[in-house]
Amino acid sequence: MYWTGYKSMVESRGIGQSESGAISIMRILAMFSIIVCHLLQAYNNRYCWLFNIGVWVFLAISGYLYGCKVIEDWGHWFKTRFKKLYIPYILFLLACIPFYYIFVPEKISVSQIIVHVVDLQGIVGNGIVGLSHLWFMSIIALCYLATPILQYLRRFSMVLYIFTILSLMNFFVFKIEVSV
Template sequence: MNFQNNNNITKEQGEYDYSIAITRIVGCIMIFLCHYVQITGNPIIAQSSQFFNVGVFVFFLISGYLYGQKNIGRGNVLKWYGKRLVKILVPLYVVMIIIFLALYIENIKVMPMQYLIYALNLQGFWGGISGASQLWFLTALMICYFITPLLQFMRDNINKNVLKVIASIYILLQLAVAIMGSTVLALYMMYIGVYIIGYSVLKYVLDEITTGKFAVWSVVMVLAMGLRITGKILADGTRYYDYIIVLYTQTILAIWIMLAVKFVYQRISDRVNIKLVRKLDGYTMEIYMVHMMFMYMPFCLVGRVNLTVGTVLIIIATVISAWILKKVENILIKNMHNLQLKIKKN
């Protein structure tokens, strides 16, 4: 998959890849924890959010990895774009209609421009609103989808040595942008770069994961985290730490997580509840979309009684809302598909 499950199917060589599905579930849990620890009221626990945020990088890697195994047929680019936009915009619009309505009822002011920003899926550039700030991810994902046909063309038609030069130039540009302080551009170049890594490189990393290969990557990950901690001590708050050290070490950690999940899965696959994995995997997108509504306004459930009760309520509300959102998505997409068929027949 990409984060949106590619029609609820994660495939590798034509078969459902449970290791990727499990990785996506792990990434979803990490994102949930990334936001949850920030509302616990404990500043020490809240610090862990910067590591749980690696779930975002995991999602970009998975998305790129799975689209890298597919081909967009000639003449199908516009159709492919259309399907990707539907998968992004349908859940986005459903969630935002609910949030905008709830904010209005709560008498929380929303700037008129915000409606247009979310309608165009540009919230990643101009900031989010309460309960929907996590949806910046969809802006970045839309850009990744937009460049995917170009990535396929480059993969199929450009010499690998030339691609390495292009990749090196891209990395140098991202570093230069980060050093100059163009933070939004530096972030998005990194997110797109992670998607490209998933698309072009990750299949080689995940192929034949031996104990030795896993050990080497584990050493690399530990060194990266050591650099991360050292950087935080010496340069926390600087652009060098926030937009270079953090982003590159997060990428290494995300790759290691994917590799570790597959390494472990290969050895315990016969003990995995495959039905549960499929079920949970099918709702990762929806859980991501709705969970922050219940941590912040307009449906904040924190502090109603105590943190424990609030946590249980958030989990229950998130699961139920994700289930409802999935049902609504399926109905809307099915109706849109049927309408297209009718138009074609006429």
């Protein structure tokens, strides 16, 4: 099902076979990078952070694929994204939180639960210990919220330059990081 959705997304943009192949290879490398990062983290290896780029590569690829797409019905688009992202996330939390209260009640608080339910753990960083790997859910939600704005602004060629400059400033000047 995932592949057919990806395939139809690629075909609707007129992306050629070679570009589609390059995207698939980048996704495979990003997946490998995430797996290696987690394996190295499990052994407290300092080189794990060299492979921490995988999630960001997935976000960039998704942004590229969504960036060219013309979305006519924003209500329907947000509704499907909400179902796809938030409902499984909440079900996961509903399965995890009782275990925390039973086995490690001192490691969980109401404020931490609220941070997770509202999907702010990747922004405020005050999430439940052991679930910090869910930071990317907040980032995905922010990307979904930014999509209509970026789609509107893409008409202006200067937007690409402004986005690039802000991204570089974020990386080099502001050094905004998501704590993992």
